[in-house]
Structure formats: C-alpha cells, structure tokens
Amino acid sequence: MKRLTRFRLAALFAIVVLAGIGVTAQPNKYARDAKQPIDEEYTKKIKEYTTEPFFLSPLVNYLPASKTVPTPKAVLGDVAGAPGKLPYSAEVHAYMRLLEKASPGRVKVFSIGKSEEGREMIAVAIAAETVMAKMDDNRARLAKLADPRTIKLDDAEADRLVEASVPVYYITGAMHAPETGAPTALMELAYRLVVDDSPYIKAIRNNMITLITPVIETDGRDRQVDIYKWHLAHPDQTWPSLAYWGKYVAHDNNRDAMGATLALTRNVINTVVGQKIQVLHDLHESVPYLYDNTVGDGPYNAWVDPILTDEWQLLGWNNMSELTKFGMPGAFTHGTFDTWSPGYLMFIGAMHNGISRLYETFGNAGADTVERKLQPGDYARTWYKQNPPLPKVMWSQRNNNNYQQTGLLTALSYFSGNTKLFLKNFYLKSKRSVTKPTAEGPAAYVLPGDEARPGAQAEMLRVLQRQAVEISRATASFSVTMPAKKKPARRDADEGAAGKPAEEAPKAEAKKDEKPATETRQFPAGSYIIRMDQPYSRIADALLDHQYWSPNDPQKRPYDDTGWTFGELFNVQVVRVTDAKVLDVAMETIVDVKAVSGVVGTGTLFAVNNDADPSLIAFRYRIKDSAVDVTEEPFEAGGKKFNRGSFLIKNAAQADVQTFATELGLQAHALSAAPTVKTHAVKTPRIGYIHTWIGTQDEGWWRMEFDRLKIPYDYISTQVVAKENNLNARWDVLVFPPVGRSAQQIVSGMPMWRNPMPWKTTELTPNIGKIDSTDDMRPGLGLSGVANLESFVRKGGLLIVADDTTILANMFGMTPGLSVQESTRLKAPGTVMRARLVDAASPIAYGYGEGLSIYSAPGLIFGVSNTLGGRGGRGAAAGGPERPTGRGTADDQDQPQGVPVVTLPPEDPKVEAWQAAPVTPEQLRNPLNVIPPQLRPRVVLRYGDARDLLVSGLLENGNEIAQRPALVDVPLDKGHIVLFANNPMWRGETQGSYGFVFNAILNFDRLDAGRKLDEK
C-alpha cells in the first residue's frame, strides 16, 4: 500500500466534508415529469444501445417527447450515440439551428468565428424564455461583476447585481478530433434542456444559461468523420490514422491557451470574455469511464485564486458523488493530471476569473460498439477511485454519451442550486484580480521603451491583448523602486562539469553583501506598462512571471511543460515591478500595439537593423525583386547602431519599403551612402518543407509560423524526398522540423503489411487530402530519402533539422564531428533554459545578443570533435586524467623504480564542453580521421552554465546538458546541415528562437561568413 501523504489525507477529508454540500435532501429529485409523455421509440433505442443497465442514469434513460421540437434523430437518422452515426460539424450545427427554430424563446445560436479552414464555430445559449428574453441585460450586469472597477469595487452593489443575475455555464466538445462522442451528447443534452419539464431540468433552465460549443475543432471533426466513413465502407481493412486534426496541430490544440495562436483558442477566449461566463467545461475522451479532472492533482497553477481551487473541490467531489449514487462505475475526480500549466483550453476560464473543468470519458474513436479490456492500473481501486471501472466490457458510443450527459446534468443542477454563491465568487475573483497590486502583487510589469527588439516586444504584447489584457504606455519617463538583485539559490547537485562550480558567475553578484536592499530603476517614455489592477491581470501575471517546479515536488510526472516565461522565450525585457507608484505614472491605453515602423528619412539605400525579428525574413520575401545585402559586422550610420546581419536594400522603391516595413513592424533607415562594412547578398531561397505521414503536429507549429509570416515554401512529404534524387534542382533549403517520432520510424514509415492507407480527397472523404495527399501513407523516408538528403547537402544545399530529425541526420553519418546523445539523467519536461552565444559572427546568430533563453524538453546532448569517431566535448574537459596509483601524495608525480626522473609535458589546454579538443600532433601524423578545418562543426549557441541554466520550470541533473552546444552548423562537402538540440519553434511561445531558423535560411549559401578556421 502506498503511504498516505498529508496532502492525500487532506483531500480524503475534503471528500467526506464536501460531498454533501449542495445536495438538498428531497425524494425523487431526479424523477421525470409524470405528465410529460416520453418519446417511446427514442427511449427504446437508448436502452438498446446502452450495453449494461448501470451505464445509464435516471437522467438519461428516457427522452421526453415534444410535438414541436425535433430530436437529434432529425439529423442523425437515429438516436444520439447510435452505432455507426457520427455527424459532421455542419450537421451538428444544423441540428442546433433546428432547435433554435423550433423553440426560439429558449435557444439562441450564434457564430463565434471560423477555423483556419473557414469552418464555422458556434455557441448555443439555452435557458427559459424569461431568462433568454433578458440575456443582454443579464450580460450587462455580469460585465460589471467581471470588471469591478465599473462599480468602484462596491461590494453592496455587487451583491445587488448578483441577486439580479443568472450565471453562464459554458460547455465545449470535440476539441480532439478522435474523441468523437461529445457532439451527439451535446445535441441530446440541448434537446433535454429545451424540452424536459422535470423539476430537475426546469431548475437548470430557469436559474442559469447553458452555453454550448458542440464542436471546437471543426476542421479536425470533419476529417475524423471522413475517416470513420471510410472505415465503415471498408469494414475488413485497417483504416488510416488521422494525419491532420486541425490545419496545424493535433492534440496540442489543447496547449494553445497561452500563445493563443489558433483560431479556435481565440474564438473561445472571445466567447469567455464576451459572454462573461462563470465556468468553462471542456469534454475529452480517454480515461474510463468518467474522470473529472476538476480536482486533478498538484501542483496547482501558482497564479489562480484560492477561491477557484476551492470551487474545483466543491464541483468535482459533488459531481462524482452524484454519479456514484446512480451506481455508474468508474466516476472519479482526483488523479494524476496536475494543474500547473495554463496552456489547456479550459484554463481560459481559470485565467479569466471563471472556473475551469474538464471531463475525460471513455470513447471508442468512432461509433463502433466494441469490447474494451482495461489495464490493471485503470480498474484498480485507489483511495480516490473507490468506484472503479470494470476490467472488461462491451462499450458503445451511447454509453459514452450517457456518462457525458449525466455528468453534465448533475454539474448543471448543482450549479443551478448555487448560482448566487458562484456569481459572488466570480465577482470576488475579479475584484481580487483588480486589487492585486496592493495584495500579493506585483503592481505591474514594465516593458522598457528602449527595448532592443521592438518587433518581438509588440508581438508579445499582442498575445496579451488576445488574452483581453489591457496594455498601457508611459507618456513620460519614470522611475520605480526595485528590490536589489538577489544571488540565485545554489543548487549543489547542479554544478559544473567536473563537480566544480561553473565559471562565469555574473560579476554583479560578487559583491552582493555590499548592495542596498533596494535600487531605483529608470524607464524611458514609451515604456509599456501592464497594470495589475485590471480584471484580467491574472493571465498576464501567469505568462510573464517565472516558474519554479521543485525537483522534490511530490508530483514526479509533470503533465506538460513546467516553464513558459514569455519575456524569456520572446527574448524581450520584462520587469516585474512591485512598487505601486508605477500605477501613478502618466500613461495612455494602447489598443493597437505596433512597433515604430516605416521609413526614416529619404534615400535610395535602406538599412534595416537585424534584431533577430522573425519579420525580417518576411520582409526579404515581400521585397523579392530588390537586391538585399547583409552586413557581416556591426556598423553605425546616421547616428544609429546596426547589428551584424542588418539588411541593406539597394534598388527598391521607397514606397514599397514603406509599405512592407509598416506592415511587418520594421523600421528602415534611408542612408545617403553605403556603410563601409563587409557584406554578402541574401537571396530568396527556394524552400522545401518536409513532413512525414506519421506525425504532423510538431512540424505544424513551425508551419503555422511560416504561414503567418507568408514565407513561401513547397510542402513536401518524406515520400517526395525518397523519390526525388535531385532535390537541388528544386530547392535551396530543406526544412525538416521535428516529427515527434523516432528516427527509425521516420525512415521506415508505417508497417507495409495489410492494405494501403490513402490520404486523398474522394467523394467518401471530401475533407481530407487537401493539405497534402498520398495514395498510401505507409512508406516513410526510406534509405533512398536519406541518400537524397545527403546528396542535396553535399551538392550545396542547406538542411535544417531539430530534435528527432537531428538524431536522424546524425545517425546516418551526415554530421562529421558532431555526436548526438539522448539524455539519461536530465529531467527537464518543458523547461526554459539559459543559452549563450558561442560564435556571434555566424550568420545564424545575426541579431542576437546575450541573455537569451531557449525552450528545451529536455534537449539532446551534443558534443563536437575535430576528428571522426570522437565524442568530443565534456570527456576531454574533465580536468585531465587523474594520477595513477603510486608513490607520494595525490598531488605528487609517480616515480617508477629504476627509471630516470622525467619532467611531465605541460597539460593540454582546458577544453570547454561546447568546444572540440584541438587536433594533436599524434592525430596529424596520418590525418585520415582529422576533419579539415573548413568542414569542422561550428557551434553557434550553447546551453548556459549549470548554476544559471534554469530560467523557468523543472530542472534536475542539469549538468548533463549545461554548457553543451545547442545549435551547430555542420558543413558537409559544399553544403551545410544546421542542427538544433532543442525545438526552436514550439506552440507559438518561443518567438525569441525563430530568428536562428530564419537567419540560417536567408544565409543558406553564405553560412561560412565570419568563420575563424583552426590553423591545423
């Protein structure tokens, strides 16, 4: 038996105490209205498709009849959850509109936006006529509770508003395309809420507004339905897996609630904020039979209000207690899902002063009824799962729909009985967000007006605006009092390579004891201020603050990324200010954040500074007919300093430069004469962008950014690479983003046994095969593809790889002098780490300075060597060989007996972990394996030193990766391979690293610029 921790005992106590709250004792509270007839045929089908009586509840074991309102059968041709029935998003929406048409007083359907592929997303509001008629007035009251500044934080006024208002409970389904049950469950749930006259349902209808988005990922839903139909039409064949869910990402659409880069995320944020919802309850499928992760597990996110975490306990335990009393097995709420990351869609609710919830029910990824056998760990009884699921059952989509609806109805019922409590809490959470500066702080975050990367700064602020955060800008310079900088805590287990503290400790820390406790910090006019006395301060605080996850945390398996600090990952300065004086600074509200852009001055030569802004590459392609040089050294012109890699645009019309620079948030300086600085031309390389058929999600995050910036590329699969033996004829640069699979799988593809797996547009599958298509998804890159890639590089092409595609390039011998290993002890499950430039003269590093952080999860362990077969790096850096056993003390030299005394040759110079050991005369005697100097790996960027490696998140055994190369340029014959140890383009959160990828692309044929070659 596992030891009961204090936390668990406390949680156990919570079940006992909380489960009873809100359950008022009344006989037959679930009973239907005896006077209302039931739809006999529909009810019969419900029972027929439910595989065991205990997979039903009194709330869903019948369907009330209506003479006017159509049941889901009108669209499905059968009942919700029937075998073989999976509606497209448009069919689901059509049903909701039928419902609205039949009962306009109780239902309102409205559009909440479109997907990337143009499919509509809707929200359906349902309540009694009396409530719906005053929905706008109600929303106006909720808006005041949501922004307590509007009522001057007057609690008595808030109480009056609470008394007059009803809450909004927002349910979302079908976010994950292969989790197929929610749409039909929500169609039937909507029908019940509209039609059913039982006291139980009437109370919900009368006391609150239920808001439903039945399909979140509309693009993915339609593709999944296509696949299911293909499967039904080919019953004896294996069916293709869903290669694309959304246009860009698959499961990770539920990790976008920080960056808010996907249309579905933005549409839900707008709905949450616009409708002033109190709960966001998202439906998923995986765990048997209903895991309500509302209670979840620790650690909880450090920025949510404790009022919310108490609400999680109230709702979660009550909800599962109800299902348990119905005799439905497998309902539980505590579990291994930690609630740390705010990246989940439901967390939009938590971060906007509502309540986040998520159900995992049990789905079959389609509407087949099949036998499901569980693993012992799934059906085991634990302290929080006293009512476990069964080891083996026949499982149907109808069972799943029963659980989803029963869970939701009990949740809505509990909420409808406690509306004033939750509305008051909504107000209190909003108020406490506004009073943050004088309570826990900080008072504000300041983004200095003299930011070196104004484009990245503006982009990060736009992310915050998408989260409904208000942005202000100081109209005059100001100063605040700051705590003096502290020395970071020592982590003894996390020291330098040879067990010694790493060098390069920041100099400012040396005289720590002499520093005053506070210091004054000046900010120029134009500095951005994100005030924390605003209703949505919480999300800004969560994104901009640093995260720390203790290696000793009882939670040993973080569910997702542990660090995400946006200022670090966007490579822009963010200052956390606790001095409330900052709120009195003269400032204006900024609605449209834009970096100062356009053309300064007039002339025929335009200089654009390289600050590693991703927009630079977009600019190059926009102005494709002009000649552009980049400078290989920094220079000054017209009183302005320009970094290495700055653009000099030669034959462009000023109007074009003005248009594109303004569009992209860049500033161009017209110069009267060309600066005397070494330059080389940057062309508009032809980009081939490689994807596999086994995983398109990690590349999807890259592709999304290429599309956002309108960088032209050909989207090709590994099958094209396998067939095309002259890749150079078509492309200059091949980008091969991470796949999320092993290198072996990328090469081998899917198993070739059984039938082909087409991914094509057909009459049966109209929604697939549009992004890319193939007759058979199974073949992978193959050895011919590997050979073609190598030939491409050898003939002068640039190949960019990261993470698993880095392993692939290394595995097949394309990276002489670079060793690549996966970490064995390092624990960094999505961690922000410090990085340092090694070779600032490399074109890949153009525009970058010091102080950069990168995302790493956990990252590959690179070593470089000047010889083939050498591991290089740390092995040679460990302080030289220890002395052998022999005479004298540990520091003495041994002396063999009868041998003359010799003087030992001087020790080899210290080699750092990111460096290759110098070639020795021994190796040069016959330099067969010595890599010629111009072909040796060139390290551009490395991981920070062990003691300052951790920036945000969880890091354990960081010394395994500390100081190791993070980004290496390996010349191969006439071309180059640029290899990332990490993933530089991740979930729209790592914009600070994009510049490395884009610099490499632009300088693909001049990557050796600025290189200092070894002498031998």
Ligand SMILES: [Zn+2]
């Ligand atoms: Zn899911």
